[in-house]
Amino acid sequence: MNETTMSWAVLLGLGAFHGLNPGMGWLFAVALGMQERRRGAALSALLPLGLGHALAVGVAVVIALIAGVVIPINWLHWIVAGTLISLGVSRLVWHRHPRWASMRVNAGALTFWSFLMASAHGAGLMVVPVFLSLPMASAHCHAMAGSTMTLMNALLATMVHALGYLLVTAIIAVLVFEKIGVGVLRKAWFNLDLVWATTLLGTGLVCVFL
Amino acid sequence: MPQLLPDQTFYPSPKMAIQAPSEKFAYVALLNADPGAPDAMAVVDLDSSSANYSKIIHQLNMPNVGDELHHFGWNACSSCLCPYAPHPHMERRFLVVPGLRSSRIHILDTKPDPRRPKLFKVIEPEEVKRKSGYSRAHTSHCGPDGIYMNALGAVDGKGPGGIFVLDPQTFEIKGAWEADRGPQYLSYDFWWHLGHDTMITSEWGTPDMVENGANPELLLAGKYGHALHVWDLNKRRHQQVLEMGPEYQMALELRPAHDPTEAYGFVGVVTSLKDLSASVWLWYREGSNGNGSWKIRKVIEIPAEAADPELLPPLLKGFKAVPPFVTDINLSLDDRFLYVSCWGTGELRQYDVSDPFSPVQTESIRLGGIVRREPHPSEPEHKLNGGPQMVEVSRDGKRVFVTNSLYRAWDDQFYPDGIQGWLTMVNADQSGGMSTDGGFLVQTDGFRPHQVRLQGGDASSDSYCFA
Numbered sequence: 001m002n003e004t005t006m007s008w009a010v011l012l013g014l015g016a017f018h019g020l021n022p023g024m025g026w027l028f029a030v031a032l033g034m035q036e037r038r039r040g041a042a043l044s045a046l047l048p049l050g051l052g053h054a055l056a057v058g059v060a061v062v063i064a065l066i067a068g069v070v071i072p073i074n075w076l077h078w079i080v081a082g083t084l085i086s087l088g089v090s091r092l093v094w095h096r097h098p099r100w101a102s103m104r105v106n107a108g109a110l111t112f113w114s115f116l117m118a119s120a121h122g123a124g125l126m127v128v129p130v131f132l133s134l135p136m137a138s139a140h141c142h143a144m145a146g147s148t149m150t151l152m153n154a155l156l157a158t159m160v161h162a163l164g165y166l167l168v169t170a171i172i173a174v175l176v177f178e179k180i181g182v183g184v185l186r187k188a189w190f191n192l193d194l195v196w197a198t199t200l201l202g203t204g205l206v207c208v209f210l
Numbered sequence: 211m212p213q214l215l216p217d218q219t220f221y222p223s224p225k226m227a228i229q230a231p232s233e234k235f236a237y238v239a240l241l242n243a244d245p246g247a248p249d250a251m252a253v254v255d256l257d258s259s260s261a262n263y264s265k266i267i268h269q270l271n272m273p274n275v276g277d278e279l280h281h282f283g284w285n286a287c288s289s290c291l292c293p294y295a296p297h298p299h300m301e302r303r304f305l306v307v308p309g310l311r312s313s314r315i316h317i318l319d320t321k322p323d324p325r326r327p328k329l330f331k332v333i334e335p336e337e338v339k340r341k342s343g344y345s346r347a348h349t350s351h352c353g354p355d356g357i358y359m360n361a362l363g364a365v366d367g368k369g370p371g372g373i374f375v376l377d378p379q380t381f382e383i384k385g386a387w388e389a390d391r392g393p394q395y396l397s398y399d400f401w402w403h404l405g406h407d408t409m410i411t412s413e414w415g416t417p418d419m420v421e422n423g424a425n426p427e428l429l430l431a432g433k434y435g436h437a438l439h440v441w442d443l444n445k446r447r448h449q450q451v452l453e454m455g456p457e458y459q460m461a462l463e464l465r466p467a468h469d470p471t472e473a474y475g476f477v478g479v480v481t482s483l484k485d486l487s488a489s490v491w492l493w494y495r496e497g498s499n500g501n502g503s504w505k506i507r508k509v510i511e512i513p514a515e516a517a518d519p520e521l522l523p524p525l526l527k528g529f530k531a532v533p534p535f536v537t538d539i540n541l542s543l544d545d546r547f548l549y550v551s552c553w554g555t556g557e558l559r560q561y562d563v564s565d566p567f568s569p570v571q572t573e574s575i576r577l578g579g580i581v582r583r584e585p586h587p588s589e590p591e592h593k594l595n596g597g598p599q600m601v602e603v604s605r606d607g608k609r610v611f612v613t614n615s616l617y618r619a620w621d622d623q624f625y626p627d628g629i630q631g632w633l634t635m636v637n638a639d640q641s642g643g644m645s646t647d648g649g650f651l652v653q654t655d656g657f658r659p660h661q662v663r664l665q666g667g668d669a670s671s672d673s674y675c676f677a
């Protein structure tokens with residue numbers, strides 16, 4: 001596997017990892033299905049969740065691109081690394097309680113919720129170093145930022161990541177809603193915040209050496 | 211220390227919580243009969259295999275006098291599993307214990323030994339008032355995004371009463387909750403339908419209406435609370451008044467259906483000015499989609515009982531009757547049985563509320579009462595005073611715990627000989643029916659017990675986001 005293929009696989013895998021977290025969406029889909037007592041309500045939550053997540057990642061990647069125009073790429077790496085590491089540390093010691101959400105949501109509110117959850121957890125930021133490591137992004141970052149090619153790549157990276165997220169979210173949501181039941185939460189909801197914070201830290205550190 | 215797995219006392223749904231293991235002990239708020247001595251939190255042993263079964267095994271005195279411990283709650287509960295704001299690795303660890311008269315809030319730590327809770331933090335009344343704008347803190351519920359607490363009144367002892375929020379990790383008071391309170395002025399209890407983003411609040415009276423005892427002039431003028439308020443839980447805005455009419459005085463405890471898909475609940479009303487009856491009302495949302503407006507209707511009426519004026523306290527002599535005074539109600543986790551305390555007549559009733567619109571009475575037991583003084587089966591010669599007041603149901607619905615004190619100033623009006631505190635257990639049959647447990651009577655000499663909280667949760671401590 002060459003470096004580029006590796007980066008795309010990591011993008012997909014990070015998406016899957018984000019989807020695994022009950023706090024990132026699948027549990028909300030299950031709850032909405034249970035609240036309305038129909039599978040359709042769970043299924044129709046999936047696309048807004050995926051869209052919100054993709055938006056969070058897309059925004060982070062585009063911000064990195066724009067930053068890449070004005071900030072030298074090696075500086076950018078340090079900035080992204082610094083942000084990731086401090087976010088990771090802060091999530092290790094402090095768990096925030098979001099206050100923007102509620103149970104009765106339409107597609108728009110659900111998209112917004114997913115966007116905020118992903119952003120607040122640094123999901124988008126986690127993707128940035130991987131994106132920057134793509135030859136298309138990093139090599140041309142200076143010269144070609146803002147060009148069609150780079151933007152297409154950003155869009156593609158976001159979609160690959162969101163695909164990984166959506167696949168895992170959908171599979172778990174349907175499985176839990178149809179077969180397993182939410183009782184599984186009590187035994188299987190490992191504290192992903194720890195893993196998550198560690199991943200943020202790890203990505204930050206990797207970014208330093210990229 | 212972060213938890214690796216969710217707190218095992220958190221359950222996604224009430225159905226799962228019913229399967230929880232039986233509680234081994236209970237926390238009981240004790241009001242000191244001597245107003246010059248501190249109130250306390252007692253721990254009662256409920257492990258039937260223990261040598262100390264049905265005894266107080268620990269008592270933690272509060273650091274000040276004059277608090278009037280009343281209701282209390284947990285820092286975290288099953289609502290931590292709610293999908294929109296999940297933080298499942300919190301711990302059900304701290305008891306949040308307000309003083310209803312002092313406005314002082316105590317945080318008790320139940321770790322490392324849950325049978326010996328320790329004082330962890332005290333939020334002094336000045337700070338509560340300064341940061342929330344309210345005084346006389348009352349009910350505490352663990353919400354998905356913080357600890358919600360309400361208060362009877364404003365800082366000056368008048369209205370409005372309202373709700374404020376505490377940070378569930380630092381216990382910092384984050385301020386008044388309401389963004390728009392509409393016409394709401396009186397306050398007593400609050401709870402919510404998490405599945406419908408709806409909060410319900412009830413009405414008693416402002417501090418200056420209750421702290422010197424029930425005021426007959428205000429009562430006969432219909433000035434105590436007689437409505438519920440419906441709020442948008444997310445937008446923190448008042449939505450609707452559910453008016454019962456000024457004949458109905460004092461709408462107290464709120465028991466919404468535990469099933470989050472349902473949109474109905476019960477409220478107890480202390481008395482009617484027309485005939486001194488007490489009542490239970492059902493609030494519900496019209497329309498199958500849960501998008502209609504909220505309504506309220508009376509579903510249970512309990513008549514006053516004729517009595518010899520000689521046996522009645524001064525306030526009631528003229529009526530020649532003893533009112534039931536429904537002061538607390540509680541709903542089993544399966545939303546099937548409603549327990550109704552009649553503190554005046556000394557009765558605990560059980561209703562099957564499978565059809566919430568038409569409750570069917572399944573049992574009645576008698577204990578104490580203003581006139582009747584019905585003895586406990588364990589001491590048939592000893593006339594009990596006080597009556598069933600706070601009632602708490604175990605998660606499996608098999609054990610019901612009852613205490614006999616209401617509120618100091620009101621205790622003395624209706625039981626002028628003074629409340630001799632007791633806590634008893636009632637065994638409930640899952641197909642309907644109940645009986646007082648002859649082997650369980652905790653007498654709290656010198657103290658008057660109020661709310662009971664069971665280890666790991668009970669039928670009024672947790673709320674759920676999954677059906």
